[in-house]
Amino acid sequence: MGALADNKPRMIDLDPSQVPLAQIDVSQAELYENDAHWPFFARLRAEAPVHYCADSTFGPYWSVTRFNDIVEVEKNHEIFSSEPNILLSDQPEDFELQSFIAMDPPRHERERGAVQGVVAPMNLKALEPVIRERVQLILDDLPLGETFDWVDRVSIELTTQMLATLFDFPFEDRRKLTHWSDIAIATPELTGSFKITEEQRRIELGECIETFAALWQERADRPPTNDLISMLAHAEGTRDLITRPMDFLGTLILLIVGGNDTTRNSISGGVVALNQFPAEYEKLRDNPSLIPNMVSEMIRWQTPIVHMRRRATRDTELGGQRIGKDEKVVMWYISGNRDAEVIRDPNNLIIDREGARHHLSFGFGIHRCMGNRVAEMQLRLTWEEIMRRFRYVELVGKPVRLCSNFIRGYSELPVRLHPLN
Amino acid sequence: MTQILFIEHDGSEHAVEAENGLSLMQAAVNNGVPGIDADCGGECSCATCHIIVAEEWYDKVGEPSTSEGSMLELTPERAPTSRLACQIEIRGELDGLVARLPEFQM
Numbered sequence: 001m002g003a004l005a006d007n008k009p010r011m012i013d014l015d016p017s018q019v020p021l022a023q024i025d026v027s028q029a030e031l032y033e034n035d036a037h038w039p040f041f042a043r044l045r046a047e048a049p050v051h052y053c054a055d056s057t058f059g060p061y062w063s064v065t066r067f068n069d070i071v072e073v074e075k076n077h078e079i080f081s082s083e084p085n086i087l088l089s090d091q092p093e094d095f096e097l098q099s100f101i102a103m104d105p106p107r108h109e110r111e112r113g114a115v116q117g118v119v120a121p122m123n124l125k126a127l128e129p130v131i132r133e134r135v136q137l138i139l140d141d142l143p144l145g146e147t148f149d150w151v152d153r154v155s156i157e158l159t160t161q162m163l164a165t166l167f168d169f170p171f172e173d174r175r176k177l178t179h180w181s182d183i184a185i186a187t188p189e190l191t192g193s194f195k196i197t198e199e200q201r202r203i204e205l206g207e208c209i210e211t212f213a214a215l216w217q218e219r220a221d222r223p224p225t226n227d228l229i230s231m232l233a234h235a236e237g238t239r240d241l242i243t244r245p246m247d248f249l250g251t252l253i254l255l256i257v258g259g260n261d262t263t264r265n266s267i268s269g270g271v272v273a274l275n276q277f278p279a280e281y282e283k284l285r286d287n288p289s290l291i292p293n294m295v296s297e298m299i300r301w302q303t304p305i306v307h308m309r310r311r312a313t314r315d316t317e318l319g320g321q322r323i324g325k326d327e328k329v330v331m332w333y334i335s336g337n338r339d340a341e342v343i344r345d346p347n348n349l350i351i352d353r354e355g356a357r358h359h360l361s362f363g364f365g366i367h368r369c370m371g372n373r374v375a376e377m378q379l380r381l382t383w384e385e386i387m388r389r390f391r392y393v394e395l396v397g398k399p400v401r402l403c404s405n406f407i408r409g410y411s412e413l414p415v416r417l418h419p420l421n
Numbered sequence: 422m423t424q425i426l427f428i429e430h431d432g433s434e435h436a437v438e439a440e441n442g443l444s445l446m447q448a449a450v451n452n453g454v455p456g457i458d459a460d461c462g463g464e465c466s467c468a469t470c471h472i473i474v475a476e477e478w479y480d481k482v483g484e485p486s487t488s489e490g491s492m493l494e495l496t497p498e499r500a501p502t503s504r505l506a507c508q509i510e511i512r513g514e515l516d517g518l519v520a521r522l523p524e525f526q527m
Contacts, residue, residue, distance in 0.1 A: 075466050120497040121525030357460045364466035
């Protein structure tokens, strides 16, 4: 694993304190696979908080690594456009997915507005008992005292069930959603991942589009219901989406990835974090009412979305650096969330942290995560139910991390459960 | 000091004495008014300090800026007198202001 797609110097072989600043390239996915990115970002925040990388697999780009500079970029969407893509990479020209996360106003508002209602907090109240019951079923089914993979049995299962519910997707086929979510952005060209080739990706996504087109037809022919596909098929801003395959697929992938990889990896990350900070785990056992605050802290600590990219629409200045029109500007949430200027002891998980909600994991500005409250609710319910059943979710082996510069997560987490008594 | 009345969605009232020059969001947070999350800390970029200004006060409070308006777009409970509390500076003429909280923040 981990060979680069080209012959660039490999960051994981270099000493982060010695490498010349100009050579630092934090876009290399194997940094994240090896959890080796931290010292590079610490160095950039201290010495070159707005940093230019002239040569990478994804072309030249600016890195923004401090919390407040990232907020500045998020706020100024007229200068820092989300078009054409929010990944550091560019999409292949003959297969360019379109979705509202990578659109500027006013199109962004029109398309986002069509679907944001499904995850609006008021709808979540109705969903809460359903999700709690599913969490209970999943947890009750887990073996005690033997090693199993938390990612597969809990993190994936939970988020996939949730997503199937939001889409009203055939429940028994729900792992297809996980699969599409995993492969949609898992090519070397897109995120440095080696999970799939571009050719395979297109074949698999072809199946995704066919499946959803059938569901769409069925929902479009019926009166509107309260699921994502029906909402898209009936809303004025999106009802013709199906006539534009790349927009159709792009929007689906956005909703699938957005509702899947993020929460999944925060559920896994929470287990990793509590094992790494046993005193915090003890605090949680003593006081489970800390769970809502802990959830925000886990989302910060994990930072499941590593970066988002913008494009400068004109020459501008940021953190004392001149950024040219059309240059790529990458906001490294993973770094901003560890900025000690804004967050005290940022590398530590502190479950009763004051101001825990003040983190970058959901982004800020008009593209702020639409599903943030669903994510928080799923994590809260999960931890509430875990604490009612298990004294200790013990990590018994090394987590296997994803090779991606976009999703910070885990493909495997060997754990063993210890019962309450 | 200026008096502000926050009314939660369930009708609970919180009368707050606030210092002029602070934002309405800060006044709410400092006084522990529930339902104002203010995740971004006052940067007009998260829409979690959404309030609905009582109609009779709206003229004095004024219209949202363009950027505030685009953040308000994200909240499903947006009303004609919706504002973000972090963008309203407390001043003497707002003495007695009534601000209602939505059921949920975005």
